[in-house]
Amino acid sequence: MSDPERRVINVGIVAPGGSPALDIVGPVDTFAQVDRIPDAPVHYAVSLLGTAPGPILASSGLRILPDRLIGEAREIFDTLLVVGSPAIEGGTQEPALRAWLLEKAPTTRRIASICNGAFILAEAGLLEGRRATAQGRDADALAARYPGVRVEPDRIFVRDEHIYSASGVTAGIDLALALIEQDCGSGVSRAVARARVVPLPRPVGQSQFGVHPRVLLAEQSQLGEIADFVRTNLSADLSLANLARRAAMSERSLMRLFREAMHTTPARYVEAARVEAARNCLETGTTGIQQVAHQCGFGSTDTLRRAFLRHLGTSPGDYRQRSQGTARTAGAQSDPAGAPILQIR
Numbered sequence: 001m002s003d004p005e006r007r008v009i010n011v012g013i014v015a016p017g018g019s020p021a022l023d024i025v026g027p028v029d030t031f032a033q034v035d036r037i038p039d040a041p042v043h044y045a046v047s048l049l050g051t052a053p054g055p056i057l058a059s060s061g062l063r064i065l066p067d068r069l070i071g072e073a074r075e076i077f078d079t080l081l082v083v084g085s086p087a088i089e090g091g092t093q094e095p096a097l098r099a100w101l102l103e104k105a106p107t108t109r110r111i112a113s114i115c116n117g118a119f120i121l122a123e124a125g126l127l128e129g130r131r132a133t134a135q136g137r138d139a140d141a142l143a144a145r146y147p148g149v150r151v152e153p154d155r156i157f158v159r160d161e162h163i164y165s166a167s168g169v170t171a172g173i174d175l176a177l178a179l180i181e182q183d184c185g186s187g188v189s190r191a192v193a194r195a196r197v198v199p200l201p202r203p204v205g206q207s208q209f210g211v212h213p214r215v216l217l218a219e220q221s222q223l224g225e226i227a228d229f230v231r232t233n234l235s236a237d238l239s240l241a242n243l244a245r246r247a248a249m250s251e252r253s254l255m256r257l258f259r260e261a262m263h264t265t266p267a268r269y270v271e272a273a274r275v276e277a278a279r280n281c282l283e284t285g286t287t288g289i290q291q292v293a294h295q296c297g298f299g300s301t302d303t304l305r306r307a308f309l310r311h312l313g314t315s316p317g318d319y320r321q322r323s324q325g326t327a328r329t330a331g332a333q334s335d336p337a338g339a340p341i342l343q344i345r
Contacts, residue, residue, distance in 0.1 A: 006043040009183060012077040014049045014070060014101075014117075016094055018085040021058040023114045023172045024048065027081060030176035033192045040188045049073055051097050059086060070100045076107045079179060084115030084138070084168060098124050112175060115168030122146040130160040135168035154264070186283060222247060223257050226266075230273050234297040238270045274298060275311045282320040289316050 011031060015024045031044035050056050050066035057063055082101065088094060102124050105111060113121050116138040121127050128148045133139060139153035152158055157166035157175045166175040173196070181189035226247050230238055243266055244251040258266050278296040281287055287295075293304040293316075301316070308316050 009042050009044050009078045011046045011079045013081045015056050015083040016051045016085040017057050018087040019083040021062045023083045026173040027176040037191045079110045081112045082117035082120050084117040088116050088119050110162050112164035114166045114172045118165045131158050132165040133158045240266050
């Protein structure tokens with residue numbers, strides 16, 4: 001039950017038929033968890049909106065009853081999320097949704113898509129000249145159909161001003177956590193993540209491959225050992241040559257294994273791991289930026305700064321000020337964990 005003193009944020013989640021159930025219920029449950037966090041400043045009033053009469057038939061066959069249809073939703077929404085569906089082919093299958101979204105856009109603070117819901121945003125012209133992402137072949141199709149959209153196919157989610165797009169599946173939860181962090185501060189979003197037993201909130205723009213070996217690396221034990229070594233020895237020499245020697249394989253073989261299993265290179269994996277560790281240090285501690293740079297393996301603050309700009313679009317100093325400042329504003333406690341919780345996707 002929401003506290004009457006909390007600011008109410010109206011969220012509309014639009015789900016066409018065929019949407020993956022997790023893309024729907026993941027964000028819904030994540031927003032709902034905020035009510036259980038003491039001192040959270042907002043209450044999310046979430047409405048599930050269908051595009052056709054009757055239950056939403058998810059891709060798994062699960063039937064989900066919407067609160068109402070988009071045509072019946074007359075209220076002003078603060079945030080709108082459009083969930084993707086295999087039925088969406090370049091956005092042409094949902095003309096009513098496209099028109100409704102264009103009607104709502106001028107009064108909506110944030111608009112987001114999950115997976116190929118980005119096609120709907122692109123068809124409405126909301127992604128023209130903007131950065132966006134989708135998952136796998138959908139990202140390729142998005143780039144081909146809408147050349148005015150700057151598609152970043154390997155990102156978990158992307159923010160371009162007030163427009164967000166998430167790659168799909170559990171990335172919808174990452175997106176919801178990011179929106180919660182924006183509204184409530186990092187302390188609340190981290191508390192929600194811990195309560196839902198999901199990875200701690202990851203930054204906008206992080207690669208989809210993440211940096212924590214789980215199921216995939218259990219099947220690739222040799223690669224798993226290398227990934228573990230990277231995460232626990234960030235200040236060591238993690239060049240391709242040294243990692244290949246440690247793995248007892250050629251540099252070419254290690255490069256191929258990373259590409260096949262993680263869809264990235266060893267160098268990009270190492271940098272992502274170092275950025276994530278530095279991000280955690282900046283969020284939860286008072287260590288100087290120069291010391292953070294050295295203990296996370298960057299060697300210099302300039303190298304750290306360039307990596308932050310590539311991955312997060314901001315400097316280490318600005319990131320620390322934003323993450324710690326918003327947490328204090330929300331009256332939330334910082335996460336005390338000393339090591340990052342990282343994930344491979």
